[in-house]
Each structure stands twice: as C-alpha cells, then as structure tokens.
Amino acid sequence: MSRRARILSALLATTVASVGLLASAADATQVAAQPSATSRGVTIPAFYTPPTTLPATNGALIRTEPLRLALSLPGINGPLPGRATRIMYKSTDNNGQPVAVTGTYLAPTSAWKGPGARPLVVLAPGTMGQGDQCSTSLALQKGLILGIGGGRSTVSIGYEVLAIYGLLAKGISVVQTDYVGLGTTDRLHTYVDRVDEGHAVLDAARAARNLTGTSPAVGFYGYSQGGGAVASAAELQSTYAPDVPVKATYAGAPPANLADVTAAIDGTELAGAIGWAVNGFVQSEPTLEPLLDRYLSDAGRTALKDLSTMCVGDAIFAYANRKTSGWTNNGQSIGSILQAEPAAKAFIDSQLIGTTKPTGVVRVATGINDNLVPHGQARTMAADWCGRGGDVVYAPINLPKTPSPLLNHFGPLLSDQGTAVNWLTDRLAGRPATSTCSTLPQQP
Numbered sequence: 001m002s003r004r005a006r007i008l009s010a011l012l013a014t015t016v017a018s019v020g021l022l023a024s025a026a027d028a029t030q031v032a033a034q035p036s037a038t039s040r041g042v043t044i045p046a047f048y049t050p051p052t053t054l055p056a057t058n059g060a061l062i063r064t065e066p067l068r069l070a071l072s073l074p075g076i077n078g079p080l081p082g083r084a085t086r087i088m089y090k091s092t093d094n095n096g097q098p099v100a101v102t103g104t105y106l107a108p109t110s111a112w113k114g115p116g117a118r119p120l121v122v123l124a125p126g127t128m129g130q131g132d133q134c135s136t137s138l139a140l141q142k143g144l145i146l147g148i149g150g151g152r153s154t155v156s157i158g159y160e161v162l163a164i165y166g167l168l169a170k171g172i173s174v175v176q177t178d179y180v181g182l183g184t185t186d187r188l189h190t191y192v193d194r195v196d197e198g199h200a201v202l203d204a205a206r207a208a209r210n211l212t213g214t215s216p217a218v219g220f221y222g223y224s225q226g227g228g229a230v231a232s233a234a235e236l237q238s239t240y241a242p243d244v245p246v247k248a249t250y251a252g253a254p255p256a257n258l259a260d261v262t263a264a265i266d267g268t269e270l271a272g273a274i275g276w277a278v279n280g281f282v283q284s285e286p287t288l289e290p291l292l293d294r295y296l297s298d299a300g301r302t303a304l305k306d307l308s309t310m311c312v313g314d315a316i317f318a319y320a321n322r323k324t325s326g327w328t329n330n331g332q333s334i335g336s337i338l339q340a341e342p343a344a345k346a347f348i349d350s351q352l353i354g355t356t357k358p359t360g361v362v363r364v365a366t367g368i369n370d371n372l373v374p375h376g377q378a379r380t381m382a383a384d385w386c387g388r389g390g391d392v393v394y395a396p397i398n399l400p401k402t403p404s405p406l407l408n409h410f411g412p413l414l415s416d417q418g419t420a421v422n423w424l425t426d427r428l429a430g431r432p433a434t435s436t437c438s439t440l441p442q443q444p
Helices: 003-017 136-142 161-169 194-212 225-240 258-265 272-284 286-295 298-307 312-319 334-340 342-350 375-387 405-428
Strands: 037-039 042-044 061-067 082-092 098-108 120-124 144-147 154-157 173-180 218-223 246-252 361-367 391-397
Touching (some): 042 144, 120 194, 120 225, 161 218, 194 218, 225 246, 258 272, 272 298, 286 298, 286 342, 361 405, 375 391
Antiparallel strands (some): 144 154
C-alpha cells in the first residue's frame, strides 16, 4: 500500500472511530430560542434553525459557535489540523429572497509558506443527500452520522474531510458551505440549483471575511455537485459578488448540463439523485408542481418524499439501479418528461453552466470514462468557457472504465485530489497557470 493510501486509510479509520464526539456548547444567547429538529432519527442541533429575521447584507454572519472536529489531534501550536467554527450566514436564493446557509470555517495550524497573507479556499461539497442530517458541517463534527430504526435508517460519512484537511495542511484557511437548505431546517436543499449553489459559495467567502476581519485571496474547490457549484460561482462572481477576489477555481466533474446528467444517472447506483433534483426544482419553481401531480405515480410520490430526508448512502442502498420510468404513471422517464414539457425544459435550460466567462483561472477536471456525470458535458462547459475568453486549464483524466458508473465517477476524485490541491495552492501562491484552450480541441 502506498504512503498516500495508508494516510487516507488512517484518516477514514480515525473518522469512523470518532463517532460521538460533540461540538462545544452553542452560545445560549444565540440559539436558546431555536428548537431542535429531527431527520430520520437524527437530532439536528438548534443551531441549524434559522431566525425569522435575516440580515440585509449577503455574507453577514447570523450566528457562530466553536466546532470540535471529530478528527482532531493535539499539536504543539494548537490542535491539528486547526480550529473550526460553525457558521450561519445570509445569502440570496435564485428567486431573490433572503436565505440562511450554514457551514464551517477552519483556521489551519500549519503555516502558509506562500507569499503574502494566508489565502482562503471555499470548499463546495460533493453530493451528500437532501436530509438535514447529511450536511458537511455536521459530518465534520461527528465523522459518521447514524440513525437507526423505524424503517427510516440513515448513514452519512464526511468524505470531504480528505480535501479539507489537504488544504489545511498547506496552511490555507477553508470555509465549507452546506448549501441552501442542507442542514438548515426551514426548507429543502435545492440540489444542483446553480444559482443557489453559486450564491452560497460566494457568500461563504464573504462570511469568512466577516468572521476573521481579513480580505485574503480566494480560491474555490469542488467535485461533482461541488464542481458545479464552484463553476457557477466563478460565472456569477462578476455580477453577484465582485468584492470577492477569486483567483482560481478547481471544478471537478461538474454537472453543467442537467439534461445530460439526468439521462445518464437514471438506472445507475445514484438514481436517487434525480429525486433530490426534482424536489429542489419544485421548491425553486413552484409552478412545476402541477407537472408532478400529472405524471407521478403513487410509487413516484413515495420515492420523492422518502428521498427528501435521505443521505447519499441511504439513496444508494434504497434506490440503486432503479429507473425513474417506474415513478411515473405513463412509463416515461423523469428526464424525458422534463425535456418534453416546455416549462420544465425552460427551467432545466436556465441551469446550464458555461454561458458566461468565469472569473480567474479554472481547472476543469473530468474523467473521460465518467458516465455518471458525463465527461462530454463537462468538456463542453470547458470549451464554451474558452470560446468566451475564459482562462481554462482542461484536465481529462484517463482511468480504466469499470462496469460501475459510480466508480467511474469517483475514481477521478480520488486519483486527482492531490494534484487538484497542489494546483490550487500554486495559483493562490501567485504562480501562473497556462491556459490549454488552444489544445482542447485535440484533447479527449
């Protein structure tokens, strides 16, 4: 076993062994009036219940509390890999309405060895699920989240700890967003909604600035759902958050074209993600709800309700390899219905990423054999950005194709993670990257 593999194995083992470690007590003056909630047998701390009135400014902090990490070791200069603060901050959803978003700010123990002030990376998590118990900030606290019994069992593992701790080891501060509605108990998570996700990423950077009182150079990191979120944020920065100084973005396996992704995921191990997307679409665009009433069978309604509280592991166990044609009353797939109905198609088309030049240099990494979040649509996003004058580093990853779409998707995440962290670190240290737009037409 390689040294890197041994380290990753030890990290995962320690994470699982740390189940039950709790965060420091919340500031009673901040959350005493907020009730706790429960999702699939897991108690959601009162911290995650938003107040009735939100600040006016995007990125304004609503509340904070110290967060004890499940995986933390004593060090000479403080706990390793650093100190964490759970945050709730104000953002704006895709309908222009105020929304509370949670996340975690992590200050590293390691020194920053690059020039200038310590930089900040906003980490957008990959798919965690739609239940509030699935949020990455809660996973950082508990490591492994379990709810058992009553036919509503759940399991969630904080796998983003590997990328987060890799960045902290470089001396880079990290702020992680939970996204709109994931963790916060007032609404459903709007899964893969590009505007909600892009705003949540950009406002997380603002929240970190408000927490620390500093204005560092900013990078974005995300894979899969996170890759789409940071790609969207890089596009939206110039109009939504020009005050956020984005230097570089790592966008791995971005779901840039939801029509292509929906068709690819149907019938795979991650088929349940289509239910999360549809649930989020209807919350973002309530006028789509009559379509559900028209097309969904009783089995489909049950599946979408069930999925609304599930984490990714739950969905794989319960809905792997299901076809959404079994959720409709006419045998059509969800994807084909979304494309056939004008209102639904217009909404899906509005979610396309690649229509605006991104801010800063972007490394687009995509497995050429990824048939879950299809390689072709990620490559098209990179090419579209190049055509709009974007500074793009296109990185096709060639791994052997397996019979499992899930493995074809997550293989590049693991094989490219170290390279991605190093690439982002170099950009934040001021080392330039050479655009590959001129050679992209010759690349797979």
